[in-house]
Amino acid sequence: MARILLTxxxxxxxxxxNPSQQLVQHLAHDGxxxxxxxxxxxxxxxxxxxxxxxxxxIEHQPxxxxxxxxxxxRAQISFERIAINLADFRITDNAGDQLIDAPIVSNGPAxxxxxxxxxxxxxxxIAVGTPAELSLSxxxxxxxxxFYTARHACETLGxxxxxxFIHVPATPELAAQSARAIPSMSLNTMVVGLQAALGVLxxxxxxx
Amino acid sequence: MARILLTxxxxxxxxxxNPSQQLVQHLAHDGxxxxxxxxxxxxxxxxxxxxxxxxxxIEHQPxxxxxxxxxxxRAQISFERIAINLADFRITDNAGDQLIDAPIVSNGPAxxxxxxxxxxxxxxxIAVGTPAELSLSxxxxxxxxxFYTARHACETLGxxxxxxFIHVPATPELAAQSARAIPSMSLNTMVVGLQAALGVLxxxxxxx
Amino acid sequence: MARILLTxxxxxxxxxxNPSQQLVQHLAHDGxxxxxxxxxxxxxxxxxxxxxxxxxxIEHQPxxxxxxxxxxxRAQISFERIAINLADFRITDNAGDQLIDAPIVSNGPAxxxxxxxxxxxxxxxIAVGTPAELSLSxxxxxxxxxFYTARHACETLGxxxxxxFIHVPATPELAAQSARAIPSMSLNTMVVGLQAALGVLxxxxxxx
Amino acid sequence: MARILLTxxxxxxxxxxNPSQQLVQHLAHDGxxxxxxxxxxxxxxxxxxxxxxxxxxIEHQPxxxxxxxxxxxRAQISFERIAINLADFRITDNAGDQLIDAPIVSNGPAxxxxxxxxxxxxxxxIAVGTPAELSLSxxxxxxxxxFYTARHACETLGxxxxxxFIHVPATPELAAQSARAIPSMSLNTMVVGLQAALGVLxxxxxxx
Numbered sequence: 075m076a077r078i079l080l081t082x083x084x085x086x087x088x089x090x091x092n093p094s095q096q097l098v099q100h101l102a103h104d105g106x107x108x109x110x111x112x113x114x115x116x117x118x119x120x121x122x123x124x125x126x127x128x129x130x131x132i133e134h135q136p137x138x139x140x141x142x143x144x145x146x147x148r149a150q151i152s153f154e155r156i157a158i159n160l161a162d163f164r165i166t167d168n169a170g171d172q173l174i175d176a177p178i179v180s181n182g183p184a185x186x187x188x189x190x191x192x193x194x195x196x197x198x199x200i201a202v203g204t205p206a207e208l209s210l211s212x213x214x215x216x217x218x219x220x221f222y223t224a225r226h227a228c229e230t231l232g233x234x235x236x237x238x239f240i241h242v243p244a245t246p247e248l249a250a251q252s253a254r255a256i257p258s259m260s261l262n263t264m265v266v267g268l269q270a271a272l273g274v275l276x277x278x279x280x281x282x
Numbered sequence: 283m284a285r286i287l288l289t290x291x292x293x294x295x296x297x298x299x300n301p302s303q304q305l306v307q308h309l310a311h312d313g314x315x316x317x318x319x320x321x322x323x324x325x326x327x328x329x330x331x332x333x334x335x336x337x338x339x340i341e342h343q344p345x346x347x348x349x350x351x352x353x354x355x356r357a358q359i360s361f362e363r364i365a366i367n368l369a370d371f372r373i374t375d376n377a378g379d380q381l382i383d384a385p386i387v388s389n390g391p392a393x394x395x396x397x398x399x400x401x402x403x404x405x406x407x408i409a410v411g412t413p414a415e416l417s418l419s420x421x422x423x424x425x426x427x428x429f430y431t432a433r434h435a436c437e438t439l440g441x442x443x444x445x446x447f448i449h450v451p452a453t454p455e456l457a458a459q460s461a462r463a464i465p466s467m468s469l470n471t472m473v474v475g476l477q478a479a480l481g482v483l484x485x486x487x488x489x490x
Numbered sequence: 491m492a493r494i495l496l497t498x499x500x501x502x503x504x505x506x507x508n509p510s511q512q513l514v515q516h517l518a519h520d521g522x523x524x525x526x527x528x529x530x531x532x533x534x535x536x537x538x539x540x541x542x543x544x545x546x547x548i549e550h551q552p553x554x555x556x557x558x559x560x561x562x563x564r565a566q567i568s569f570e571r572i573a574i575n576l577a578d579f580r581i582t583d584n585a586g587d588q589l590i591d592a593p594i595v596s597n598g599p600a601x602x603x604x605x606x607x608x609x610x611x612x613x614x615x616i617a618v619g620t621p622a623e624l625s626l627s628x629x630x631x632x633x634x635x636x637f638y639t640a641r642h643a644c645e646t647l648g649x650x651x652x653x654x655f656i657h658v659p660a661t662p663e664l665a666a667q668s669a670r671a672i673p674s675m676s677l678n679t680m681v682v683g684l685q686a687a688l689g690v691l692x693x694x695x696x697x698x
Numbered sequence: 699m700a701r702i703l704l705t706x707x708x709x710x711x712x713x714x715x716n717p718s719q720q721l722v723q724h725l726a727h728d729g730x731x732x733x734x735x736x737x738x739x740x741x742x743x744x745x746x747x748x749x750x751x752x753x754x755x756i757e758h759q760p761x762x763x764x765x766x767x768x769x770x771x772r773a774q775i776s777f778e779r780i781a782i783n784l785a786d787f788r789i790t791d792n793a794g795d796q797l798i799d800a801p802i803v804s805n806g807p808a809x810x811x812x813x814x815x816x817x818x819x820x821x822x823x824i825a826v827g828t829p830a831e832l833s834l835s836x837x838x839x840x841x842x843x844x845f846y847t848a849r850h851a852c853e854t855l856g857x858x859x860x861x862x863f864i865h866v867p868a869t870p871e872l873a874a875q876s877a878r879a880i881p882s883m884s885l886n887t888m889v890v891g892l893q894a895a896l897g898v899l900x901x902x903x904x905x906x
Contacts, residue, residue, distance in 0.1 A: 149357065149457070149465040158780055158809060158834065175817065185782060185809030193799065203455040205466055210782065211835040246471045247411040249357070257357040257465030258413055263454045364574055366601060366626065383609065393574060393601030401591065418574070419627040565773065565873070565881040619871040621882055662887045663827040665773070673773040673881035674829055679870045 076109045076279045078272065079136040079235075081127070083143055083216065086118040086168050093245045093261065094142035100265050101272070108276040112136060118216050119169035120161060124178075124223040131227050136235050138190070138275050139224055142268075143217035145241035146248070149257035151199055151267055152209040152241035153192040157222035158185045162214035178222045186225035190238030191278060195271035204267025205259070212239055240268070284317045284487045286480065287344040287443075289335070291351055291424065294326040294376050301453045301469065302350035308473050309480070316484040320344060326424050327377035328369060332386075332431040339435050344443050346398070346483050347432055350476075351425035353449035354456070357465035359407055359475055360417040360449035361400040365429035366393045370422035386430045394433035398446030399486060403479035412475025413467070420447055448476070492525045492695045494688065495552040495651075497543070499559055499632065502534040502584050509661045509677065510558035516681050517688070524692040528552060534632050535585035536577060540594075540639040547643050552651050554606070554691050555640055558684075559633035561657035562664070565673035567615055567683055568625040568657035569608040573637035574601045578630035594638045602641035606654030607694060611687035620683025621675070628655055656684070700733045700903045702896065703760040703859075705751070707767055707840065710742040710792050717869045717885065718766035724889050725896070732900040736760060742840050743793035744785060748802075748847040755851050760859050762814070762899050763848055766892075767841035769865035770872070773881035775823055775891055776833040776865035777816040781845035782809045786838035802846045810849035814862030815902060819895035828891025829883070836863055864892070 080101060082094035095115050102113045112134050116123055131139060145152060159182045161173035192208055199206035212218040221239035228235050242264055249258035288309060290302035303323050310321045320342050324331055339347060353360060367390045369381035400416055407414035420426040429447035436443050450472055457466035496517060498510035511531050518529045528550050532539055547555060561568060575598045577589035608624055615622035628634040637655035644651050658680055665674035704725060706718035719739050726737045736758050740747055755763060769776060783806045785797035816832055823830035836842040845863035852859050866888055873882035 150463060155784065156782055156808060160779065160811075160834075162832075183807055183809075184780060184811050185807075187784075187808050200458045203453075203458050205454055205457040205460075205463075207463060208786075210784075210838060214834060245411075246413055246467065249413040250408045250411050252413075255358060255413075255415060258467065258471075259454065260468040260471050262470065263466075263468050363576065364600060366572055368571065368603075368626075370624075391599055391601075392572060392603050393599075395576075395600050416578075418576075418630060422626060566879060616874045619869075619874050621870055621873040621876075621879075623879060661827075662829055662883065665829040666824045666827050668829075671774060671829075671831060674883065674887075675870065676884040676887050678886065679882075679884050 076138065076276045077112065077134065077136040078109050078275065079112045079130060079134055079139045081114045081116055081141045083116055083118050084168065089248060093144050093242050096261055097142055097242065097264055097268065100261060101268060106269060106272045106276060108280065109272065116220065118167050120167050120171050120173055120216065120219055121169055123216060123220050127220050127224045128227045131224065131233055131235055132231065135233060137279055139235050139237035141220055141224060141239045143239065143241055144244065146244050147256050148241060148243050149205065150243065151204060151206040151264065153196045153206065154188060154209050154212040154221060154239040154241060155192055156185050156187050156210065157212060157218055157225050157239065159183065159222055160214050161219055167216060178219055179226055182226055186222060186229065188238035189236040191274060192238065194274045198270040198274045199267040202266050202270045204263050206267060209241065212241065217241065284346065284484045285320065285342065285344040286317050286483065287320045287338060287342055287347045289322045289324055289349045291324055291326050292376065297456060301352050301450050304469055305350055305450065305472055305476065308469060309476060314477060314480045314484060316488065317480065324428065326375050328375050328379050328381055328424065328427055329377055331424060331428050335428050335432045336435045339432065339441055339443055340439065343441060345487055347443050347445035349428055349432060349447045351447065351449055352452065354452050355464050356449060356451050357413065358451065359412060359414040359472065361404050361414065362396060362417050362420040362429060362447040362449060363400055364393050364395050364418065365420060365426055365433050365447065367391065367430055368422050369427055375424060386427055387434055390434055394430060394437065396446035397444040399482060400446065402482045406478040406482045407475035410474050410478045412471050414475060417449065420449065425449065492554065492692045493528065493550065493552040494525050494691065495528045495546060495550055495555045497530045497532055497557045499532055499534050500584065505664060509560050509658050512677055513558055513658065513680055513684065516677060517684060522685060522688045522692060524696065525688065532636065534583050536583050536587050536589055536632065536635055537585055539632060539636050543636050543640045544643045547640065547649055547651055548647065551649060553695055555651050555653035557636055557640060557655045559655065559657055560660065562660050563672050564657060564659050565621065566659065567620060567622040567680065569612045569622065570604060570625050570628040570637060570655040570657060571608055572601050572603050572626065573628060573634055573641055573655065575599065575638055576630050577635055583632060594635055595642055598642055602638060602645065604654035605652040607690060608654065610690045614686040614690045615683035618682050618686045620679050622683060625657065628657065633657065700762065700900045701736065701758065701760040702733050702899065703736045703754060703758055703763045705738045705740055705765045707740055707742050708792065713872060717768050717866050720885055721766055721866065721888055721892065724885060725892060730893060730896045730900060732904065733896065740844065742791050744791050744795050744797055744840065744843055745793055747840060747844050751844055751848045752851045755848065755857055755859055756855065759857060761903055763859050763861035765844055765848060765863045767863065767865055768868065770868050771880050772865060772867050773829065774867065775828060775830040775888065777820045777830065778812060778833050778836040778845060778863040778865060779816055780809050780811050780834065781836060781842055781849050781863065783807065783846055784838050785843055791840060802843055803850055806850055810846060810853065812862035813860040815898060816862065818898045822894040822898045823891040826890050826894045828887050830891060833865065836865065841865065
């Protein structure tokens with residue numbers, strides 16, 4: 075039984091919902107065959123996220139840690155390849171903090187690669203008709219921050235957990251209300267794609 | 283009972299399906315309360331489309347003529363405001379024709395505005411969570427050609443039919459197979475939005 | 491000697507300069523061989539522009555009327571193919587007016603095509619290394635308004651003047667100050683391209 | 699006297715020129731006050747570039763190493779913040795190699811940050827009217843490869859050289875010939891911006 079820690083974020087900015095939170099709820103509700111899913115919804119707050127993700131990893135010691143976040147403006151599911159040691163926020167987070175040109179971990183390495191089988195996950199996603207891409211930048215906001223923090227925790231604490239980050243587009247509901255014309259993807263299309271991608275993890279563990 | 287002629291296109295290029303055809307089938311299958319829906323799937327062929335749409339209009343004399351077509355690369359449902367008397371194809375159509383800088387109707391007027399209540403339809407679409415925009419150009423390919431031809435037929439034949447064109451994004455299935463990273467929208471999201479938009483037509487007729 | 495009326499716009503919004511105004515000045519200063527250039531800088535004001543462009547056309551009766559305007563966000567010189575009878579402003583103009591879904595000329599035709607040799611002008615522009623495209627929409631703001639008004643004046647007053655509109659990108663200076671990442675083109679690149687495009691007009695008249 | 703190693707690339711793909719090569723020539727020809735400029739034009743070949751950049755760094759031991767490359771499709775000068783240990787080519791390089799999901803240096807660190815004062819350079823660029831941005835990804839082609847290799851050499855060889863990579867847009871001449879509509883920037887606009895950015899380096903060294 076693969077143990078998967080699945081995280082999303084609270085809403086931020088003016089949005090009332092965050093698709094990453096909705097996806098966590100849908101995926102946990104539907105379940106993934108062969109997997110036990112542990113979920114957490116994290117605050118969009120740089121001062122709280124690092125400790126919380128570290129605690130979750132220590133407490134649950136999952137096989138996989140899959141973190142989800144919203145990337146407004148992107149048209150596809152984005153499997154992020156790398157987390158960088160940089161926080162540079164264009165807007166304040168929900169706690170009112172705005173980090174500029176700051177390291178996430180002082181003297182930490184410049185970056186960590188994802189330890190998920192990203193390309194296999196992307197291909198599984200596409201195979202079920204959900205547009206997906208590999209991405210070389212998770213930005214420098216909270217999404218990259220949690221991704222870097224989780225990977226740093228795994229490395230420094232010697233956890234066997236393999237961890238990675240997946241960006242998702244806005245939902246049609248968010249895009250319909252947006253002042254800008256942005257691409258969207260329905261929750262159902264995302265759920266189908268992510269179920270296929272998580273299935274890759276279950277199979278990889280089963281055949282290891 | 284509002285009579286609505288609803289048209290889509292056959293697949294073109296390398297695609298095996300055309301979302302406009304799928305939408306016509308879904309909308310006709312589900313039905314619109316207070317409306318009788320007549321459907322037609324048209325060839326992507328400049329030499330055949332004008333005669334076919336004209337015959338459909340004469341035969342059925344519908345209250346509304348709603349033409350659907352694919353706009354690969356767009357992220358929202360696009361309610362087209364105007365059809366122009368220009369055919370300028372970047373690629374050949376399915377009959378092998380490639381019109382360049384050609385009028386659709388010799389000595390026809392430069393353009394016709396849509397006679398649909400475009401803004402009310404767009405707002406109805408957004409209200410149900412389907413991203414939608416008003417568009418100032420339907421291009422110069424088959425979509426604009428059928429739109430211009432239909433409006434020209436209504437004007438020159440003295441038909442009471444009100445007619446307009448709606449562009450739709452690629453489906454996730456098409457986008458997932460695309461070599462380019464293009465936005466997409468699920469059929470379900472489109473159907474919900476178009477049902478709301480067609481509902482505007484039924485109400486307008488009922489209250490007229 | 492070809493007589494060319496060349497117009498640009500005053501700055502609008504928060505910008506201190508308008509590239510269309512700068513281009514008119516540069517092109518007039520450098521001159522075009524075989525052409526007499528008459529210039530005018532027009533206000534970004536729907537209540538004033540129609541009368542002013544009409545007066546200019548009547549007073550000068552030029553062979554050609556070339557109207558320039560800024561299209562922030564475009565990456566190429568855009569030769570506009572068509573002007574439509576619609577004013578639909580996203581923002582107020584410099585006189586504080588915001589027309590919504592309004593005709594420019596009540597009972598005027600839906601649109602007028604440009605009467606410039608657009609494709610030859612575009613190709614001349616590209617041949618000297620200035621990126622250029624043919625465009626199917628000049629928008630529904632002041633640029634389209636002056637374009638429609640000028641073409642309407644030519645048709646209704648029986649003027650021999652051939653008229654068209656050319657959109658230009660932001661300059662690097664404007665883009666460098668922009669909150670959004672927008673494409674730009676240097677004045678020099680634009681001047682070289684437009685000189686080549688205006689040269690087409692001189693030649694066409696000379697060989698007519 | 700600041701010693702600056704300035705590199706560009708040979709043309710690749712179907713292009714006959716590479717703006718990065720043209721910029722190196724222009725900047726070296728004009729000179730930078732207070733700086734000695736050493737130039738090199740490198741092949742677009744993964745099998746040759748690492749050794750060549752390493753030799754250049756060892757031989758010249760410059761104060762600064764500024765590497766330039768073309769990013770077709772970008773609209774601004776991009777100051778790259780980070781180089782990652784990944785080669786993943788969409789197309790073959792000029793030597794016919796196509797690396798996929800490969801590390802640049804086996805067991806090398808995941809990434810190196812630029813050691814240039816990126817934000818000060820970007821701001822200097824903008825101040826003279828050249829659009830510029832900080833970028834979080836230099837891609838996974840030759841540009842990232844040389845950037846990673848140079849930073850790795852500096853770290854592992856204990857060089858005092860500070861190194862970074864700058865992506866530049868296509869020139870108008872390249873964009874005019876492109877099948878896609880891509881943004882461009884004139885060499886002159888780039889030169890002015892890069893001179894200002896390099897001036898930051900000279901000043902930083904002078905005041906250190």
